[in-house]
Amino acid sequence: MEHVPFDDAETYEPEEGWGRAALAGSEKFTFEWFEKPAGHSSPMHDHENEQVCVCLEGELTVHTEEETVVLGEYDSVHLESWEAHRVENATDERAVGLDVFAPGRGFDFWTDREE
Template sequence: MESMAPADGKTVEAVEGVYLTQLVAGERTSVQHFHIEPGARVPEHSHDHEQAGYIAHGTFTFLVDDEEHVLSPGESYVIPGGEPHAAENRADIPVSGVDIFSPPRTDPDWMD
């Protein structure tokens, strides 16, 4: 078994106010922690990996297919691989949570 806390991973500011930490990775999935400051935006992007996640703190707005999906603490989501999506923290407090990717996303471009 492998375990890791966000404080033990390498945190990267992928875009202004968006902090991502690559955590554990297995043969079929990988886990990433996110912390997004108020007003920060994840630009539209897509990747081959299916992405499932959980909002631990704050409120996060996803933009998928010209639709807004507002998620609150305790809610989860899944985005199919190849689906273009963006996200914004429109609240006054940071949002944080975890993403799980399948297949594992062990070398995302934001780590460069």
């Protein structure tokens, strides 16, 4: 068993106010809690990992090249491997979500990323 108290989780802030915390996971899957400040959007990107994004608080808008969906509290979306997407908080309030990646990944996806 691997217990990861939230206050002890590895954290990363790709941009000011956009915080991420690595929760318990493995090489097969990882869970990342995240918060997005009002008006923030991640850049359009893709990755080898399948992803499920769950909105825990507020509202998140997920854009792909083909469609856009708005996630309310506890709504989720599945993104295939290599499906280009970006996640936006288009509201005036903070949004909180949970990303699940399979296979698992670390924060090096963002830290080693070339723009």
